[in-house]
Amino acid sequence: MSAKNKEVVRRFNIEVIQNGNEGEFRALMRPDFINHAAPEGMPNGPESMWNTFQTVLRPALSDLTVTIHDQVAEGDKITTRKTISGVHTGTLLGVPATGREIAISVIDIVRVQDGRYAEHWGLNTLSNVLAKLSKP
Template identity: 80%
Template sequence: MTIDNKEVVRRFNIEVIQNGNEAEFNALMAPDFINHAAPQGMPNGPESMWKTFQNILRPALSDLRVTIHDQIAEDDKVTTRKTISGVHSGALAGIPATGRDVAIAVIDIVRVRDGKYAEHWGLNTLSNVLAALSKA
């Protein structure tokens, strides 16, 4: 079971985050999904995850890549340490394109239920990346 859950998370990272595949997103998200990492007061359902990648990261980062460094699975949860990287070629959080390479370090915990994302918790270094880009 843990190998299958790790594969679900790997597939999400590559097909959804890196490749922007909406059909895979829909196939991998439980309809009652909850993103516990969403900012307080913001939507935290499946659509909020899609918008994060499609409306924020994808327009700002060309050559977007996800590199998975580690995955640990226990019961129905998978913890992944990864890097989301790309070239800052579009506005990101109001910061105009700089052409600089960026790398956002991420640690995610995903609860997988029936082969789908049911819950997500995560920490990332996006605020550090934004601070560095604003000084460019």
């Protein structure tokens, strides 16, 4: 089961985050999915994940790539340490394009149920990246 769950998370990272494949997103998300990392007061269902990648990151980063460094399985949860990188060619959360290469470090925990994302917790360095982009 652990290997299958790791593959679900790997598939999400490559097909959804990196490639922007909406069909894969729909296939990999449970309708009752909860994103525990959603900002306070924001939606935390499946669309919260799609919006993060499709309306925040993908328009701002060309050559978006996800590099998975580690995955650890414990029961139905998969912890992944990864880097989301790309070239800052569009506005990112109010910061105009700089043309600089950026790398966002991420640690995610995903609970997989029946081969689909059921819950997500995550920490990332996006705020640090934004602070660096804001400096000349």
